[in-house]
Amino acid sequence: MQNIAVVTGASSGIGAATARRLAREGFHIVAAARRVDRLAALVEEIGAASATAVECDVTSDESVARMAATVTGLGAPVTVLVNNAGGARGVDPVAEGSVEDWQWMFDVNVLGVLRVTKALLPALEASGAGTIVTVGSTAAFTPYEGGGGYVAAKHGTTALVGTLRLELAGKPVRVIEIDPGMVQTDEFTLNRLDGDQARTDAVYAGVKEPLVAEDIADCIAWTATRPQHVNVDRLVVRPIAQAAQHKVHREL
Numbered sequence: 281m282q283n284i285a286v287v288t289g290a291s292s293g294i295g296a297a298t299a300r301r302l303a304r305e306g307f308h309i310v311a312a313a314r315r316v317d318r319l320a321a322l323v324e325e326i327g328a329a330s331a332t333a334v335e336c337d338v339t340s341d342e343s344v345a346r347m348a349a350t351v352t353g354l355g356a357p358v359t360v361l362v363n364n365a366g367g368a369r370g371v372d373p374v375a376e377g378s379v380e381d382w383q384w385m386f387d388v389n390v391l392g393v394l395r396v397t398k399a400l401l402p403a404l405e406a407s408g409a410g411t412i413v414t415v416g417s418t419a420a421f422t423p424y425e426g427g428g429g430y431v432a433a434k435h436g437t438t439a440l441v442g443t444l445r446l447e448l449a450g451k452p453v454r455v456i457e458i459d460p461g462m463v464q465t466d467e468f469t470l471n472r473l474d475g476d477q478a479r480t481d482a483v484y485a486g487v488k489e490p491l492v493a494e495d496i497a498d499c500i501a502w503t504a505t506r507p508q509h510v511n512v513d514r515l516v517v518r519p520i521a522q523a524a525q526h527k528v529h530r531e532l
């Protein structure tokens with residue numbers, strides 16, 4: 281079997297695009313997420329010989345442990361982990377922030393990365409040439425109004441990634457962070473805005489070409505396929521229409 285690349289949040293958006301792309305790069309994909317029907321369709325598309333679907337909720341220790349056991353049970357070197365599962369809930373100002381939403385965002389975006397990384401690190405290290413790519417966000421370094429919980433969570437993701445890189449110095453595992461700006465995926469903003477399609481459409485209105493999932497998959501694949509001694513610490517990627525978090529060119 282080919283070397284294994286585990287992709288969390290592979291049931292939609294950036295994760296699904298990354299699974300397709302890394303399969304083309306020659307990896308055996310472990311596609312992990314909660315919605316197994318979508319994972320099954322993805323595996324069928326990629327080809328069952330080159331992909332395995334594994335149900336995994338990154339907010340559950342038990343679920344992550346089961347996923348890791350399945351991965352190691354496949355018997356091939358685990359060389360890539362893409363920590364992509366994540367998301368945002370709400371756009372409330374801090375003064376009205378929902379503790380429940382914030383807890384969810386910390387659990388998925390920070391603790392989820394911790395759980396999955398801990399579970400797969402021994403296998404990544406044992407491969408002798410491991411790569412951990414974590415999907416952060418431009419929210420990881422630029423606050424914006426209404427973004428408090430997501431901004432704080434993605435700052436937490438970055439803190440985890442930066443610490444891990446230091447702690448793994450001398451070990452055969454590189455640690456990479458991809459920070460996308462505005463990416464138009466089917467579900468990210470729709471979920472954040474509680475299914476409100478009109479408000480979702482307004483986020484992307486007049487933006488000529490937002491990034492799409494495949495653009496980020498391309499970045500992930502590029503970093504993960506550099507020679508092993510090359511560690512792209514952090515890659516910030518925005519659409520050309522978004523010069524900065526608050527500077528979005530719209531043609532309305």
Ligand SMILES: NC(=O)c1ccc[n+]([C@@H]2O[C@H](COP(=O)([O-])OP(=O)(O)OC[C@H]3O[C@@H](n4cnc5c(N)ncnc54)[C@H](OP(=O)(O)O)[C@@H]3O)[C@@H](O)[C@H]2O)c1
Pocket residue numbers: 288289290291292293294295312313314315316336337338339364365366367368388415416417418459460461462463464465466467468469471493
């Ligand atoms: N779209 C953007 O503008 C943008 C910008 C910067 C960064 N990002 C980041 O990029 C990543 C992917 O975003 P996307 O746009 O592709 O969003 P998306 O389409 O909403 O995908 C999110 C993925 O995360 C998975 N997920 C959510 N909760 C999970 C859980 N508890 N356990 C396991 N998987 C879980 C979902 O799968 P299930 O629901 O099936 O579990 C889904 O596959 C996220 O980390 C996001 O924060 C997105």
